[in-house]
Amino acid sequence: MRLRPRKRKGVMRLLLTFIRYRLTAMVAASALAGYLLHPWNPGASGAVVLTSGVFLLAAGGSALNQVQERTTDALMARTRHRPLPAGLLSPRAGLAVSLALFASALALLLTTGPVPTVLGVFAIVWYNGVYTPLKKITPWALLPGALCGALPPMLGWTAAGGALFDYRIVLLAGIFFLWQIPHFWLLARRCRCDYRRAGLPTVARLFTPRQARRITFAWILALAVGTCWFLAIGPLRQDAAKFLCATSGGWAIVCAAAGRRRKTAVSWELLLGRPEPFIAIFVTALLLDGLLSVGAPLLLAMLRAASIG
Known part of the structure; x- marks a missing residue:
């Protein structure tokens, strides 16, 4: 039986929300x-396979996470409208979707090489098998959990043929790690009533507001320093990308200093309380550098070939 267009749109919207x-x-x-930052100028086909594989892998991990936390999600205003706690999707169907996504992701990642595949499998095992259960036990679960967010750039780098412990990709992964800590601490601060209702431990219960501000300031300052360091010795090649990277690092420094001076977390929340500001500028800089360095020569080569033909 075929689904009506409106029904198909509803199913697609449900799946997009679920992942x-x-x-x-x-x-x-x-x-x-x-992947694109690697200086060997990897091919476009490899980029498509890698991006698709990582997208499916992350989607599967997110789907499985919601199956694991469906009871907790139902207690929180921020998450109670997700498909499982809202009753729009059954746990069995959610598990089936996540397994299908994992299988598809693994099939794609296997073509990128053994190291990226192992990194991808490790990221999922760590995220769903270690971090997710730890969230209910300790407020420090975020520290091992942040490792999952640091792995995707390393996965892309190794898929392009780079060494796993090359200082450039380790530095880049470190920036992603540093960003996640204050970002999720501030998220927990904003949603502290939700976390309390769900029985989830938070760092806010361990420190006074003044101590929490100092710790957050230290993490954001480390993030700013790491960004500037990456700009100085990292693999960025294009001036436009370097400018955006410098903008993200300068923004972090200014906001950290402003938050310290005003003794408030407002400016920090503007910077890191949502995923868009800092990380969006930084990732845009990385992608712009890769696309200009790899895409432009490829386009020129294609135009030359067309003119010769």
Whole structure:
């Protein structure tokens, strides 16, 4: 039986919500950035396979996470409208979707090489098998959990043929790691009533507001320093990308200083409380550098071939 157009749109919207497509797309973009930053100018076909594989892998991890946390999600205003707690999708169907996504992702990642495949499998095992259960036990679960967000750029870099522990990709992964800590701490601060209702431990219960401000300031300052360091010794090749990277680093420095001076977390929340500001500018810089460095020569080669033909 065929689904009506309106019904198909409803199913598609449900699936996109279920996989948290915006977050999943950001993960895939960070993997693509690591791939394009490699100086060997990898091919476009490899980029498509890698990005698709990482997107499906992250989608599967997000879907499985919602199956695991469906009871907790139902208690929080921020998450109670997700497909499982809202009753729009059954746990069994959600598990089936996640397994199908994992299988598709693995089939694609296997073509990129053994190291990216192992990194991808490790990221999912760590995210769903370690970080997700730890969230209910300790407020420090975010520290090991942030490792999952640092792995996609390394996955892309190794898929392009780079060494796993090359200082350039390690530095880039470190920036993604540093960003996640204050970002999710501030998220927990904003949604502290939700976390309390769901029984999830948060760092806010361990520190006074003044101590929390100092810790957040230290993390954001480390993020700013790491960004500037990456700009100085990293693999960026294009001036436009360097300008955007410098903008993100300068923004972090200014906001950290402003938050410290005003003794408030407002400016920090503007910077890191949502995924868009800092990380969007930084990832855009990475992608722009890769596309200008790889895409422009490829386009010129195609135009020359067409003119010769």
